[in-house]
Amino acid sequence: MANLNLYSAGDKRFVIVNMILIAIFTVSTMYPFIYIGSLSFSSGFAARAGQVILTPIETTFEAYKYILSQRMFWVSYGNTFIYTIFGTLCSLLFLIPGAYALSRPQLFGRRFFNLMVAFTMWFNAGLIPFFLNMRDLGLLDSYIGIIIGFAVNGFNLILLRNFFEGVPSSFEEAARMDGANDFQVLWKVYVPLAKPAIATVALFCLVSRWNGFFWAMVLLRDEDKIPLQVYLRHTIATLSNDDEFSATLIDAPYSVETVSAAIIVCSIIPVIIIYPFIQKYFEKGILMGGVKE
Amino acid sequence: MSGVKLESIVKAYGALQVVHGIDLEVEEKEFVVLVGPSGCGKSTTLRMVAGLEEISGGELTIDGRVMNRVAPKDRDVAMVFQNYALYPHLDVANNIAFGLKIRKNSKEEIAASVDEVAGILGLTDYLERKPSDLSGGQRQRVAMGRAIVRRPKVFLFDEPLSNLDAKLRTQMRAEIKRLHKRLGVTSIYVTHDQVEAMTLADRIVVMNDGRIEQIGTPMELFLNPVNAFVAGFLGAPPMNMIEATIGEGDTSPVANFAGGQLALSKLSELQNSVGRKVTVGIRPEYAQIVTEATLGSVACDLDLVETLGSEALLHTTVGDEPFVIRTETLDKMDTLESVTGFTAQPDLIKVFDAKTGLALSGQTREA
Numbered sequence: 001m002a003n004l005n006l007y008s009a010g011d012k013r014f015v016i017v018n019m020i021l022i023a024i025f026t027v028s029t030m031y032p033f034i035y036i037g038s039l040s041f042s043s044g045f046a047a048r049a050g051q052v053i054l055t056p057i058e059t060t061f062e063a064y065k066y067i068l069s070q071r072m073f074w075v076s077y078g079n080t081f082i083y084t085i086f087g088t089l090c091s092l093l094f095l096i097p098g099a100y101a102l103s104r105p106q107l108f109g110r111r112f113f114n115l116m117v118a119f120t121m122w123f124n125a126g127l128i129p130f131f132l133n134m135r136d137l138g139l140l141d142s143y144i145g146i147i148i149g150f151a152v153n154g155f156n157l158i159l160l161r162n163f164f165e166g167v168p169s170s171f172e173e174a175a176r177m178d179g180a181n182d183f184q185v186l187w188k189v190y191v192p193l194a195k196p197a198i199a200t201v202a203l204f205c206l207v208s209r210w211n212g213f214f215w216a217m218v219l220l221r222d223e224d225k226i227p228l229q230v231y232l233r234h235t236i237a238t239l240s241n242d243d244e245f246s247a248t249l250i251d252a253p254y255s256v257e258t259v260s261a262a263i264i265v266c267s268i269i270p271v272i273i274i275y276p277f278i279q280k281y282f283e284k285g286i287l288m289g290g291v292k293e
Numbered sequence: 294m295s296g297v298k299l300e301s302i303v304k305a306y307g308a309l310q311v312v313h314g315i316d317l318e319v320e321e322k323e324f325v326v327l328v329g330p331s332g333c334g335k336s337t338t339l340r341m342v343a344g345l346e347e348i349s350g351g352e353l354t355i356d357g358r359v360m361n362r363v364a365p366k367d368r369d370v371a372m373v374f375q376n377y378a379l380y381p382h383l384d385v386a387n388n389i390a391f392g393l394k395i396r397k398n399s400k401e402e403i404a405a406s407v408d409e410v411a412g413i414l415g416l417t418d419y420l421e422r423k424p425s426d427l428s429g430g431q432r433q434r435v436a437m438g439r440a441i442v443r444r445p446k447v448f449l450f451d452e453p454l455s456n457l458d459a460k461l462r463t464q465m466r467a468e469i470k471r472l473h474k475r476l477g478v479t480s481i482y483v484t485h486d487q488v489e490a491m492t493l494a495d496r497i498v499v500m501n502d503g504r505i506e507q508i509g510t511p512m513e514l515f516l517n518p519v520n521a522f523v524a525g526f527l528g529a530p531p532m533n534m535i536e537a538t539i540g541e542g543d544t545s546p547v548a549n550f551a552g553g554q555l556a557l558s559k560l561s562e563l564q565n566s567v568g569r570k571v572t573v574g575i576r577p578e579y580a581q582i583v584t585e586a587t588l589g590s591v592a593c594d595l596d597l598v599e600t601l602g603s604e605a606l607l608h609t610t611v612g613d614e615p616f617v618i619r620t621e622t623l624d625k626m627d628t629l630e631s632v633t634g635f636t637a638q639p640d641l642i643k644v645f646d647a648k649t650g651l652a653l654s655g656q657t658r659e660a
Contacts, residue, residue, distance in 0.1 A: 173378070
């Protein structure tokens with residue numbers, strides 16, 4: 001049987017060019033991961049000498065041994081978990097009812113509120129006013145400040161709102177005829193229907209909380225409250241000037257570079273573990289939130 | 294008495310009024326069908342009864358209680374939606390039980406009710422399936438199950454069969470009729486399909502442009518439409534309408550029109566209306582085909598024959614106007630292509646005033 005040739009030469013060229021572009025993109029995305037991983041398992045001497053390119057040189061676990069022995073590493077790691085878990089829960093607690101309310105045509109002043117939410121995506125008060133605001137609210141240097149201060153994000157709110165708007169109104173009407181009140185309509189009908197969108201928003205919150213660095217650095221003074229990302233910066237910035245640490249480097253098999261790389265590896269492991277579980281929702285959610293059915 | 298009464302019901306969106314003072318009384322256990330073209334206000338009226346639309350004016354009573362400001366959940370009505378509105382995350386059993394759970398009925402009571410309803414609707418084998426695993430007809434049954442499980446005083450149906458294919462629609466129509474006989478619950482059913490209206494209704498309410506045109510039993514409306522709109526809306530294919538002038542015949546009044554002349558009934562209203570411009574309505578099934586011109590026949594040009602099996606539709610033109618004839622095919626197939634005209638029994642011809650569209654009086658016929 002003759003092979004069917006469904007693709008023209010132009011189609012084939014298009015596919016080949018695409019494959020090459022995707023390959024380049026994949027390599028350029030993967031390389032930093034590979035490099036950081038290899039660096040963290042290399043000796044301090046090889047790292048300083050710039051010998052690490054793709055695979056670990058003079059493989060060693062000493063950088064990990066060093067950071068795992070640091071109290072501040074565990075404290076900041078724990079803090080990151082606190083900020084991420086409670087921050088995400090807090091975000092969902094505000095975002096879900098907020099988005100649902102904004103999606104309801106009967107909401108008084110709906111257009112105004114929606115405009116105000118969108119406004120925050122284009123403009124914000126800026127660093128100093130926000131800092132002063134947090135200070136005046138007594139939220140500086142506190143867990144609550146970081147958790148509540150960044151709970152609601154305009155983009156996430158609009159993403160969820162769009163999803164709720166796309167749900168046919170007959171679901172709500174059917175639930176109301178069945179005797180459901182507003183809260184029951186939201187909880188028993190809309191939330192289960194919006195699982196993909198909620199998972200997407202939850203992932204956005206998780207990742208931004210986990211990687212949250214700047215505001216934590218600005219708002220937190222107490223070392224025992226800083227998250228891992230701030231600790232990482234602290235390590236890079238201070239260890240190189242720390243005489244005590246430099247003294248240990250003379251005969252230590254690790255360096256500032258390998259220690260930093262090891263912290264980075266530790267910080268991305270939880271995200272890598274979680275992502276496959278919510279990836280399916282993530283992909284669906286992006287589509288659902290953006291496109292009204 | 295769980296009847297529904299609408300008194301001067303008005304619906305307006307700002308300055309735009311879409312339902313203009315409707316009066317309707319649905320008796321207990323009655324099956325009333327609201328029918329009309331798209332945008333005539335029938336769904337809006339139903340949604341006002343359900344409580345899903347605010348009533349702008351007038352009074353709605355269900356079971357003798359004024360319901361204008363009562364929340365949908367407290368009206369004791371259940372509704373079947375056009376798109377079923379089944380909760381996709383719940384299985385059939387939980388979809389049916391949803392309302393009972395919200396009302397905090399006991400677990401045993403819920404299980405018994407769900408089993409009973411599933412039995413009635415033939416859903417017992419599907420209780421654990423999700424809506425996405427069901428066919429259109431099964432989904433429709435679940436939607437009905439969700440409505441009947443609460444044993445409401447009134448059922449509301451909003452074009453429930455319009456998403457089904459023709460065969461399933463016929464099947465489900467019969468099931469709805471059977472279900473109504475069995476449960477005897479007052480029902481209001483909205484459709485734009487006149488066949489559904491004719492087959493299901495105890496009484497039909499024909500609506501047009503936010504107003505009720507006529508209320509009556511299917512046969513009353515079919516035989517004695519009050520105006521040309523109702524006459525044209527009920528019946529498939531619709532009634533043929535010919536613009537004519539009433540003239541004086543030898544023995545009875547006649548309708549003169551571009552393509553010919555037809556004898557009309559000897560009604561005094563017609564006899565006294567010589568020279569009046571009218572619209573003559575002839576149902577396709579009441580026109581008798583002829584292959585040769587005879588006394589009293591009207592000539593027509595055959596355009597197309599549509600064979601439906603036991604019947605055929607003959608698309609013809611009378612003068613320049615289209616005219617459809619419905620005829621039996623048995624032993625007639627050979628003659629269909631040679632049709633040259635038709636006759637019509639005078640008492641089966643409806644005459645409407647050309648200006649107002651109202652039927653001229655005295656034409657009432659017993660079903």
